[in-house]
Amino acid sequence: MPTSALPYRPHNHDICVAQALADARTICQQHNARLTPTRERVLELIWQSHKPLGAYDVLAVLAEDGHNAAPPTVYRALDFLQQQGLVHRIASLNAFVGCTHAGKRHNGLFLICRDCGNVLELTAPGVSQAVSEAAVAEAFKPDEVTIEIAGTCPACHVDTHHA
Amino acid sequence: MPTSALPYRPHNHDICVAQALADARTICQQHNARLTPTRERVLELIWQSHKPLGAYDVLAVLAEDGHNAAPPTVYRALDFLQQQGLVHRIASLNAFVGCTHAGKRHNGLFLICRDCGNVLELTAPGVSQAVSEAAVAEAFKPDEVTIEIAGTCPACHVDTHHA
DNA sequence: TTTGCAAATGTTATAATGTTGCAAATTTCA
DNA sequence: TGAAATTTGCAACATTATAACATTTGCAAA
Numbered sequence: 195m196p197t198s199a200l201p202y203r204p205h206n207h208d209i210c211v212a213q214a215l216a217d218a219r220t221i222c223q224q225h226n227a228r229l230t231p232t233r234e235r236v237l238e239l240i241w242q243s244h245k246p247l248g249a250y251d252v253l254a255v256l257a258e259d260g261h262n263a264a265p266p267t268v269y270r271a272l273d274f275l276q277q278q279g280l281v282h283r284i285a286s287l288n289a290f291v292g293c294t295h296a297g298k299r300h301n302g303l304f305l306i307c308r309d310c311g312n313v314l315e316l317t318a319p320g321v322s323q324a325v326s327e328a329a330v331a332e333a334f335k336p337d338e339v340t341i342e343i344a345g346t347c348p349a350c351h352v353d354t355h356h357a
Numbered sequence: 358m359p360t361s362a363l364p365y366r367p368h369n370h371d372i373c374v375a376q377a378l379a380d381a382r383t384i385c386q387q388h389n390a391r392l393t394p395t396r397e398r399v400l401e402l403i404w405q406s407h408k409p410l411g412a413y414d415v416l417a418v419l420a421e422d423g424h425n426a427a428p429p430t431v432y433r434a435l436d437f438l439q440q441q442g443l444v445h446r447i448a449s450l451n452a453f454v455g456c457t458h459a460g461k462r463h464n465g466l467f468l469i470c471r472d473c474g475n476v477l478e479l480t481a482p483g484v485s486q487a488v489s490e491a492a493v494a495e496a497f498k499p500d501e502v503t504i505e506i507a508g509t510c511p512a513c514h515v516d517t518h519h520a
Numbered sequence: 521t522t523t524g525c526a527a528a529t530g531t532t533a534t535a536a537t538g539t540t541g542c543a544a545a546t547t548t549c550a
Numbered sequence: 551t552g553a554a555a556t557t558t559g560c561a562a563c564a565t566t567a568t569a570a571c572a573t574t575t576g577c578a579a580a
Contacts, residue, residue, distance in 0.1 A: 228576085230528070249566070264531060269567065274528095285448040286503050288537095288566065303488070305497045318491035321484065325466075325506065328481035333511035334468045340449050340505040343488065348496035391547085393557070413536070427560060432538065437557095451537065 211241040214292055218280050221297050227278055235259070236271040237292070240281055245311040246289030284313065286342045291315065301325075303341040309350035374404040377455055381443050384460050390441055398422070399434040400455070403444055408474040409452030447476065449505045454478065464488075466504040472513035 218237055222229040229237075239255050240247050249268045256263045272290055275281040281290045282302055294315045295302070301322040305314040321341065329336045381400055385392040392400075402418050403410050412431045419426045435453055438444040444453045445465055457478045458465070464485040468477040484504060492499045 228528080232529080262530090265567070266531085266569090267529070270529080285505070303491060305492060305495060305499075307497075308500065314495065314497075316491055316495065318487065320487040321491055324481065324483040324487040325504070328466060328479055328484055329468060329506060329508070332468060332477065332479065333514070334470075334477075334506070335509040335514050336468075336506045337471065337508035338506070340503065340507075341488070342448070342503040343492055343497070343499045343501070344503075345492070345500035346498040351496070351498050391557080395558080411536085412538075425559090428538070429540085429560080430558070433558080 207242070207244070211238060214241045214280075214296070217296050218278070221280065222278055225278060227274070232261070232263070232267060233271045233274055235261075236268065237275055237280055240275075240290050241292040244313075246284050246287050246291045246306075246313055248287075248289045251289075282315065284342060285340055286344065301339055301341075304343065305347065306342060306344045307347035307350055308344050309346055312347060314347070370405070370407070374401060377404045377443075377459070380459050381441070384443065385441060388441060390437070395424070395426070395430060396434045396437055398424075399431065400438055400443055403438075403453050404455040407476075409447050409450050409454045409469075409476055411450075411452045414452075445478065447505060448503055449507065464502055464504075467506065468510065469505060469507045470510035470513055471507050472509055475510060477510070 215234065215238060218234070219229055235256070236252055239252050243251075249265065249272060252272075253263060253265060253268045256268070272281065272283070275290075276283060278296075280293055280296050282293050282304070283290050284304055284306065287306065291304075291313050293302070295317060300317045303316045303318050303321055305316065307313070322339070325339055325341075326336065378397065378401060381397070382392055398419070399415055402415050406414075412428065412435060415435075416426060416428060416431045419431070435444065435446070438453075439446060441459075443456055443459050445456050445467070446453050447467060447469065450469065454467075454476050456465070458480060463480045466479045466481050466484055468479065470476070485502070488502055488504070489499065
């Protein structure tokens with residue numbers, strides 16, 4: 195049984211989702227932002243998937259819902275959720291994941307398993323600081339930092355070893 | 358006069374380009390890879406621009422050249438150049454820049470100015486190591502690391518100060 | 521209550537980015 | 551040379567994202 199904190203560890207994910215939605219409501223209230231039904235549903239869909247979800251994946255599920263949504267609907271909801279710090283966009287995948295540190299100030303770092311597709315968000319203060327130092331050394335004023343690491347997660351790494 | 362190593366420092370860029378192409382030829386020879394005219398031309402175009410160039414930007418210039426190229430031509434050339442370590446793809450911009458460390462083993466880190474659009478590639482050993490440590494702590498095997506920092510470069514930062 | 525405004529959503533179309541598949545040409549090397 | 555592998559040309563298509571404008575909704579001030 196894996197001891198890692200990776201999200202693909204077996205767990206009752208419904209609880210994660212419920213918690214994330216509850217947190218989101220709180221955060222939006224604090225921001226005086228409106229977590230409308232569409233926005234909340236999009237957030238829920240993203241959370242229900244451990245793997246990053248593309249905008250059109252979201253769109254497809256909304257269609258199954260009977261919600262006859264067009265792309266702008268989804269992109270707007272995603273923009274909103276990003277602004278509220280509730281989801282992150284993974285640039286190297288054109289896809290979105292729920293933020294596991296919503297509400298807290300943090301610099302995300304993403305471990306993306308190429309094998310199983312799962313993504314783990316970390317906060318790595320050492321990395322943030324090193325990045326900061328590198329930027330300062332160039333007199334560069336960082337605004338948004340994207341750190342995405344593609345590779346193999348522990349579970350998949352073990353598997354290939356056995357092969 | 359700026360003392361930074363940033364690429365927007367005034368210089369004769371033709372020399373950079375020529376040097377990059379010469380290096381590329383050497384590297385490809387070492388790799389037994391064929392730097393065909395199209396591939397070389399694409400590399401040249403990317404180098405001539407200090408700002409990241411999208412695939413369709415490249416395509417447009419090729420069209421001006423009279424080269425009636427289709428998207429796959431460009432994407433294939435870009436794939437090749439990436440494999441040879443001659444260009445980098447900036448995921449957050451869907452665009453490409455010439456690699457300023459071609460041939461050397463390195464972990465790139467990109468400073469992207471939102472104001473002027475220029476991009477500086479750095480090697481920051483501290484960052485690489487911190488990233489490595491973070492990955493190891495999760496038993497994750499990194500394969501490809503993407504670090505992109507959007508913000509304001511020194512030149513543009515000064516400008517806004519004056520405003 | 522209604523009026524008015526800003527925010528949010530709907531709708532259509534289109535832009536921008538990237539890929540597949542196959543045939544023709546070119547290069548490599550035995 | 552001639553077979554095999556690589557590269558290119560080409561057409562069609564797939565995916566991702568945005569523009570523009572109309573409409574509706576939520577909310578607060580008159």
